[in-house]
Amino acid sequence: MSPSTETTTQLKPWKNLLCQHSKSSLFSPNNFMKGILVICIFSALPLHLYFSANFHGLIPDGCPECTPAFGRQAIQYDHHGRTNISHILFGIGGSAESWGQRRYYCQLWWKPHKHRGFVWLDKKPNPWPETSPPYKVSSDTSRFKYNCGDASRSAVRIARIVKESFELGLKDVRWFVMGDDDTVFFAENLVNVLSKYDHNQMYYIGSHSESVEQTLTHSYSMGYGGGGFAISYPLAAELVRILDGCIDRYADFYGSDEKISGCMSEIGVPLTKELGFHQMDIQGNPYGLLAAHPIAPLVSLHHLDNFQPLFPDITRIDSVKKLIKAYKSDPSRALQHTFCHDLSRNWSVSVSWGYTVQLYPFLVTKKVLSIPLRTFATWRTWSQEPFTFDTRPMSSDPCEKPVVFYFDRVKDVRNKKTLTSYKIVDDPNNETRCEREDYTAAYLVKGFKVLAGFLDPQVWNKAPRRQCCEIMNGSDKPAGVLQIRIQTPPLRS
Numbered sequence: 436m437s438p439s440t441e442t443t444t445q446l447k448p449w450k451n452l453l454c455q456h457s458k459s460s461l462f463s464p465n466n467f468m469k470g471i472l473v474i475c476i477f478s479a480l481p482l483h484l485y486f487s488a489n490f491h492g493l494i495p496d497g498c499p500e501c502t503p504a505f506g507r508q509a510i511q512y513d514h515h516g517r518t519n520i521s522h523i524l525f526g527i528g529g530s531a532e533s534w535g536q537r538r539y540y541c542q543l544w545w546k547p548h549k550h551r552g553f554v555w556l557d558k559k560p561n562p563w564p565e566t567s568p569p570y571k572v573s574s575d576t577s578r579f580k581y582n583c584g585d586a587s588r589s590a591v592r593i594a595r596i597v598k599e600s601f602e603l604g605l606k607d608v609r610w611f612v613m614g615d616d617d618t619v620f621f622a623e624n625l626v627n628v629l630s631k632y633d634h635n636q637m638y639y640i641g642s643h644s645e646s647v648e649q650t651l652t653h654s655y656s657m658g659y660g661g662g663g664f665a666i667s668y669p670l671a672a673e674l675v676r677i678l679d680g681c682i683d684r685y686a687d688f689y690g691s692d693e694k695i696s697g698c699m700s701e702i703g704v705p706l707t708k709e710l711g712f713h714q715m716d717i718q719g720n721p722y723g724l725l726a727a728h729p730i731a732p733l734v735s736l737h738h739l740d741n742f743q744p745l746f747p748d749i750t751r752i753d754s755v756k757k758l759i760k761a762y763k764s765d766p767s768r769a770l771q772h773t774f775c776h777d778l779s780r781n782w783s784v785s786v787s788w789g790y791t792v793q794l795y796p797f798l799v800t801k802k803v804l805s806i807p808l809r810t811f812a813t814w815r816t817w818s819q820e821p822f823t824f825d826t827r828p829m830s831s832d833p834c835e836k837p838v839v840f841y842f843d844r845v846k847d848v849r850n851k852k853t854l855t856s857y858k859i860v861d862d863p864n865n866e867t868r869c870e871r872e873d874y875t876a877a878y879l880v881k882g883f884k885v886l887a888g889f890l891d892p893q894v895w896n897k898a899p900r901r902q903c904c905e906i907m908n909g910s911d912k913p914a915g916v917l918q919i920r921i922q923t924p925p926l927r928s
């Protein structure tokens with residue numbers, strides 16, 4: 436199966452989906468099935484924006500923006516050394532009922548003796564898999580207000596995970612990282628991204644939704660919970676102090692992440708956007724998005740149960756495993772995009788390292804190559820557009836489509852280099868072939884081999900810049916396999 440938009444054409448009625456939400460997986464699929472219809476955020480947002488000051492109880496006491504970090508509690512923690520995985524405490528929003536299914540994603544990335552954190556559940560599970568992170572049962576939240584109609588009150592419980600995690604008082608925690616039970620984190624890259632920031636300052640780091648219909652309904656300025664967000668220790672200390680009040684003040688906000696962002700507004704800390712956190716509020720085929728990753732390390736993927744598998748012809752879980760295999764061999768380079776042109780044939784090649792290669796048997800500018808192909812649709816209404824980033828249509832004309840190759844395997848070669856191979860999954864058949872001469876030559880290519888040096892994680896502490904590649908001559912061995920070399924310029928100090 437090649438990337439296509441076929442499955443994305445089905446239109447869903449907008450009104451049935453108003454509160455169908457992306458964030459906590461606790462909320463989406465089941466509630467969607469039950470047909471929950473809540474419109475609180477639609478009606479509530481303008482109220483908050485324009486009239487909330489008139490409503491008793493909506494304004495916090497005092498001035499949270501003025502409280503110095505650690506104003507109330509002087510907490511000792513390690514100020515020294517580069518941030519590593521031990522400095523992160525994960526808080527994963529789960530439920531006893533859904534964990535049986537969701538644990539498979541978590542187990543793909545969670546390393547029992549390396550990672551610190553808990554899955555927070557609504558009740559005691561029975562039994563608990565040994566390969567899962569340890570669990571905690573959240574405390575009772577029935578005393579809090581929740582005014583988002585029939586939507587799930589578990590948003591309150593999940594919003595409080597950061598507080599309950601903080602109050603465990605674990606040593607040397609620099610960052611609290613929140614995620615859903617269907618979030619896959621790429622932990623080395625997460626650490627690398629967080630290590631850019633001074634954990635002694637107040638930081639709220641994450642990213643927003645891909646679908647404009649989501650950002651309009653919820654927010655452009657919050658860290659979406661499924662993509663995951665990170666809160667530095669001093670900010671968590673302040674958040675914990677006011678969180679319970681926020682939960683009541685933002686009682687008509689749908690999701691846990693929205694309630695947290697309400698609190699962040701009171702503290703006065705904006706979201707620092709990092710483009711590697713992926714909420715994945717999309718439907719259909721994620722191919723186009725992952726084949727054109729922004730120039731930033733891959734930190735998370737979410738909603739893997741909601742769209743098609745990342746690779747054709749294998750299951751969702753196996754797809755993620757495959758991507759992780761490439762990722763492990765060179766974390767910083769995973770999904771990094773490079774382009775090369777062969778001017779002797781006028782070919783354009785786009786490489787998304789560890790995922791896919793696209794071959795166009797004509798010249799395509801780098802600007803166009805950098806834009807994701809729209810193989811996917813928006814989250815709630817399955818519309819073609821709009822997204823919160825540029826997209827370009829995937830043509831149905833075989834004479835405009837790229838010939839697509841998918842990641843197959845990776846080999847570590849000597850001197851800190853990797854050799855990844857990509858193969859064609861579906862030979863274009865008679866109906867989907869372009870009969871033009873330039874395509875006939877392109878169809879003879881059966882695969883690519885890409886040689887690249889390890890990408891030094893320090894690259895991501897410098898100004899971001901795409902790397903370039905070149906197509907090697909005369910080494911078509913085995914027949915029909917093109918060799919590409921990604922150039923890795925030395926780091927400037």
Ligand SMILES: *[C@@H]1O[C@H](CO)[C@@H](O)[C@H](O)[C@H]1NC(C)=O
Pocket residue numbers: 513515516517518519520521522
């Ligand atoms: C992380 O750094 C701390 C020092 O801040 C050190 O004690 C700890 O062993 C390190 N952990 C890992 C996994 O490197």
Ligand SMILES: *[C@@H]1O[C@H](CO)[C@@H](O)[C@H](O)[C@H]1NC(C)=O
Pocket residue numbers: 778779780781
């Ligand atoms: C490549 O494209 C250029 C400009 O479009 C054209 O002049 C040239 O003849 C083409 N070369 C080949 C080998 O097709």
Ligand SMILES: *[C@@H]1O[C@H](CO)[C@@H](O)[C@H](O)[C@H]1NC(C)=O
Pocket residue numbers: 865
């Ligand atoms: C379909 O393709 C095969 C080879 O791929 C070829 O042998 C056959 O003649 C084609 N059929 C038609 C109707 O073009």
Ligand SMILES: *[C@@H]1O[C@H](CO)[C@@H](O)[C@H](O)[C@H]1NC(C)=O
Pocket residue numbers: 779905906907908
């Ligand atoms: C490949 O050969 C062409 C001429 O045939 C040359 O212009 C180009 O620089 C060569 N590329 C590499 C990577 O050697």
